[in-house]
Amino acid sequence: MMKKKSKGLIPPGLVYMADNIITKHNILGASKGSGAKWAKGLNLPQKGETIFFAGCGYQYSSALESLMSLIRKMDKSAIGSELPMSLAGFQKKLGLDLAGMYRKVAVRGGDADGQPLRDAVKVLHNLGVEFGYLAEDEPCCGGLLYYIGLQSEFAKNAQEVYNGLKSPGVKRIISIVPSCTYTIRALLPKSVDGYDLEVKHFLEVVLEGIQSRELQFPKEVKVTYHDPCQLARNLGLIEEPRQILRAIKGIELVETDWTKGEWATCCGGGGGFEAVFPELSLVLAVNRTRELLETGAEIIVTHCPGCIMQLKDGLKELKVDDVEVLDLAQIVAMAMGV
Amino acid sequence: MSVFTDYKKEIMDAAHDEKIRVALLRAIKSYRANINNALKKFPHTIKMAEEVREMKEKTIGDMEKLAQQACEAIEENKGKAYIAKTADDALNIIGGLVGSGKLIVKGKSMTGEEIELREHLEALGNEVYETDLGEFIIQKLGSKPMHILAPAVHVPKEDVARLFSKITGQELPPDIETLVATARNLLREKYFQADIGMSGANVVAADTGTLFHIENEGNIRLATSAPPVYIALVGMEKLVPTLGDAYKVAEVTWRYANYTIPSYVSLVSGPSKTGDIEKVITYGAHGPAEFHVIFMDDGRTDLAKHPILRQALYCLRCGGCLYECPVFAVTAGHFGDKYFAGVGAVWAAMITQNREKAASLAYTCLTCGRCKIRCPMKIDVPEMIVTLRELIATS
Numbered sequence: 001m002m003k004k005k006s007k008g009l010i011p012p013g014l015v016y017m018a019d020n021i022i023t024k025h026n027i028l029g030a031s032k033g034s035g036a037k038w039a040k041g042l043n044l045p046q047k048g049e050t051i052f053f054a055g056c057g058y059q060y061s062s063a064l065e066s067l068m069s070l071i072r073k074m075d076k077s078a079i080g081s082e083l084p085m086s087l088a089g090f091q092k093k094l095g096l097d098l099a100g101m102y103r104k105v106a107v108r109g110g111d112a113d114g115q116p117l118r119d120a121v122k123v124l125h126n127l128g129v130e131f132g133y134l135a136e137d138e139p140c141c142g143g144l145l146y147y148i149g150l151q152s153e154f155a156k157n158a159q160e161v162y163n164g165l166k167s168p169g170v171k172r173i174i175s176i177v178p179s180c181t182y183t184i185r186a187l188l189p190k191s192v193d194g195y196d197l198e199v200k201h202f203l204e205v206v207l208e209g210i211q212s213r214e215l216q217f218p219k220e221v222k223v224t225y226h227d228p229c230q231l232a233r234n235l236g237l238i239e240e241p242r243q244i245l246r247a248i249k250g251i252e253l254v255e256t257d258w259t260k261g262e263w264a265t266c267c268g269g270g271g272g273f274e275a276v277f278p279e280l281s282l283v284l285a286v287n288r289t290r291e292l293l294e295t296g297a298e299i300i301v302t303h304c305p306g307c308i309m310q311l312k313d314g315l316k317e318l319k320v321d322d323v324e325v326l327d328l329a330q331i332v333a334m335a336m337g338v
Numbered sequence: 339m340s341v342f343t344d345y346k347k348e349i350m351d352a353a354h355d356e357k358i359r360v361a362l363l364r365a366i367k368s369y370r371a372n373i374n375n376a377l378k379k380f381p382h383t384i385k386m387a388e389e390v391r392e393m394k395e396k397t398i399g400d401m402e403k404l405a406q407q408a409c410e411a412i413e414e415n416k417g418k419a420y421i422a423k424t425a426d427d428a429l430n431i432i433g434g435l436v437g438s439g440k441l442i443v444k445g446k447s448m449t450g451e452e453i454e455l456r457e458h459l460e461a462l463g464n465e466v467y468e469t470d471l472g473e474f475i476i477q478k479l480g481s482k483p484m485h486i487l488a489p490a491v492h493v494p495k496e497d498v499a500r501l502f503s504k505i506t507g508q509e510l511p512p513d514i515e516t517l518v519a520t521a522r523n524l525l526r527e528k529y530f531q532a533d534i535g536m537s538g539a540n541v542v543a544a545d546t547g548t549l550f551h552i553e554n555e556g557n558i559r560l561a562t563s564a565p566p567v568y569i570a571l572v573g574m575e576k577l578v579p580t581l582g583d584a585y586k587v588a589e590v591t592w593r594y595a596n597y598t599i600p601s602y603v604s605l606v607s608g609p610s611k612t613g614d615i616e617k618v619i620t621y622g623a624h625g626p627a628e629f630h631v632i633f634m635d636d637g638r639t640d641l642a643k644h645p646i647l648r649q650a651l652y653c654l655r656c657g658g659c660l661y662e663c664p665v666f667a668v669t670a671g672h673f674g675d676k677y678f679a680g681v682g683a684v685w686a687a688m689i690t691q692n693r694e695k696a697a698s699l700a701y702t703c704l705t706c707g708r709c710k711i712r713c714p715m716k717i718d719v720p721e722m723i724v725t726l727r728e729l730i731a732t733s
Contacts, residue, residue: 009693009694009697009730009731010697010701010727010730010731011342011701014701146724147705147724147727148701148727148731149700149724149726149727149728149729149730149731149732150728150731151724151728152732229704229705229706229707229708233706233707233708233710233711234707258370262708262711263662263708263711264708265664265708266664266704266706266708268664268704273701273702273704276701276702277346277349277702279350279353280349280350280353280665280668280669283353283354283668284664284665284668284704287664287667287668288664
């Protein structure tokens, strides 16, 4: 664990994740290598000047989903409502092994993980882009450390991330998780002298690649698009996903009147918020889901593992079962027939 | 520990309160329609906001100098001006001017809320009337304001009718016109009976010592001009160098508060006076003979030294960010301390120095950044919050 005194007022859910990043190099505290399961059978070289950066959120998505569901249940129960917001150490007083519970859930992650990642890889291959994937050697970008106030830990981790990427000879990165992308593109350079990695977001590569392509969705559908905060407001990728969706025949893009692009409403899962205020985070997810449902779309498309989890929970809470949430990578893969 | 626990319970209760959700949903919808209209009609506002931001960046470090200059100008205008280093100093100065057993009519002031001015004056044995309708409702409910401009944003008309029925002893219908007329009748005579009128200010010009009051109800006009004594409490961040600068700040403030033009903008620079008889200047013609302005520091000059968090002092209190905050949309002012949402977290940490509350608020911010898109001052709330979290984690 980190120094006690340095985290007195950081909510324990966040301290736990921070510890995982520092000690296990992933936000979930999963064992080395388990995050790379999704890539089995894809035959991706484990090195390359250009690599695909998968990120914790997608690699552990199903584990994180079950974890959230557990935390939300605890948060609603009498004892649990104290827990996630209490001071670090309080959980010990209660005799609850929160870390153990987190890990047990983590183990459950498996087959459902990584569908957006597998689709993203297929899409890139279909576009003729070549790249490697570091698999169990992919470092956690550590963005969460920065956002929760552990900037010196972030800076230390930043150097390790950079070294971890440079030593196998990486020069260019295609990154997909919005938050990781912003971290590797904008935050790491502030902490690492001579930072020289070229970072592109998956959508930028896709948009370049599909210019002269025929894309046809398997059926006629109305879709709406939810802008992830980091993608829209930090990375400025607002038009790109829309251009991609508009380029696909069979897809009709229907949007909210006001809450789109830089004005998009957060899904309620920002900056580790969902780990601190699980129940409130669900209320926000429901609100955002309601806004998106008003468009009459059959599919809610977004492009962030956190948003996907939140919006799925929002639909579940609203008992809507005829609308689904899909990642933009999945949509493009379907439209390519890969 | 208890601060976190109590706070979390408070915001969860709010988040499950359907009244708040519905009231805010309506308020947000109408705010967006109004501001779009206001900005479309007066598109120069956006450029003007940029100029104000630049001016704030340049002058926020000079607050003490500006306060000094404003004090000299006010004294020259035959008013009295004071600089209060701390909240206690401000309360003591005002307490000394007011004394006890007075009737006071008060305009809504967030700076007053910050130092709990009304409670202090009541404890000294004075009778204080909040005259802003929303604030009056809040005062009578014994509640706290839930929005900086619309303090009773979370209270539906049925609840107001019940409250006013209790006060008047008459059964009042939940009809908004009737309720507004009732408040008017209840307060009208107080303005003329009052010993003292009080308010804050939206912006102050240091070169002329002029206070700007932006309002729609007309209560500040009455409260600042009917009683024989007027006292203003002003946070030092409200000071700008010139009258021209102050006008820009005022226009940007009301525009982003979603008004094309408010009903009243008052400029007050000194006591009421006349020279109409033999050119002999005599004070207290129709307005107050006494004019007192207290410029309060209370941590602001220290905050101005912080390279990131100083942005909190650029805030014009237009309230626009609150309509864009997804958390505020379900919790209203419960996501706040003296001020609300992201800027409120910085205020709690640096000005009122409620560390645990500040930590709670800092981790309640989603850092989603939509407030920054709305903010006329482009205050980078996510950047401030991350900085604040680091301060909290390492101090």
